[in-house]
Amino acid sequence: KNEVEQSPQNLTAQEGEFITINCSYSVGISALHWLQQHPGGGIVSLFMLSSGKKKHGRLIATINIQEKHSSLHITASHPRDSAVYICAVHGTASKLTFGTGTRLQVTL
Amino acid sequence: DAGVIQSPRHEVTEMGQEVTLRCKPISGHNSLFWYRQTMMRGLELLIYFNNNVPIDDSGMPEDRFSAKMPNASFSTLKIQPSEPRDSAVYFCASSLFGAGDGYTFGSGTRLTVV
Numbered sequence: 001k002n003e004v005e006q007s008p009q010n011l012t013a014q015e016g017e018f019i020t021i022n023c024s025y026s027v028g029i030s031a032l033h034w035l036q037q038h039p040g041g042g043i044v045s046l047f048m049l050s051s052g053k054k055k056h057g058r059l060i061a062t063i064n065i066q067e068k069h070s071s072l073h074i075t076a077s078h079p080r081d082s083a084v085y086i087c088a089v090h091g092t093a094s095k096l097t098f099g100t101g102t103r104l105q106v107t108l
Numbered sequence: 109d110a111g112v113i114q115s116p117r118h119e120v121t122e123m124g125q126e127v128t129l130r131c132k133p134i135s136g137h138n139s140l141f142w143y144r145q146t147m148m149r150g151l152e153l154l155i156y157f158n159n160n161v162p163i164d165d166s167g168m169p170e171d172r173f174s175a176k177m178p179n180a181s182f183s184t185l186k187i188q189p190s191e192p193r194d195s196a197v198y199f200c201a202s203s204l205f206g207a208g209d210g211y212t213f214g215s216g217t218r219l220t221v222v
Contacts (some may be wrong), residue, residue, distance in 0.1 A: 043199060044213070095141060096211075
């Protein structure tokens, strides 16, 4: 079993839909990242959080430390949101352990 | 800051050749990470440095891989000899240890070993 599990693996949505991507982890962590990787490969850190909730534009990330669970929400989705979204956790050191990613396709 | 800078962006080499990938972290960041991404295994940590010192190299596949960080502004990942199974995208990332944000990835080097 992977230390970091994401669901769903693939997601197709229509423009404007509300999207939720889930991440569960089995190890103790100091922080959790949500990363975005577009076709072409660049990786961008969207959020780093250790408790509660963070919001940036149409993106919201939440984490429940007790339940070892995090969610990434996208409101009013747009085709440009199409990407792979990766959950990654910091253990006791700075290194990240990654989920397998969720491939999101937003269509018109 | 220009972000984390990796070079080259693409590298095609023949099996058996030496390959050197380069990374310039963000100025002021004291942690540097080398990751590898493949279709089969996703993103994996190869090695990371804190204050130029290698902390964890347990992800380095075998002796053919080596990494150095001679100073705070430069790191290399070397593969010698290269093999086709080393074909992947190699990412460098840097961060300020203990900071709440600021984990930044480079654009990656796409390595193809033929």
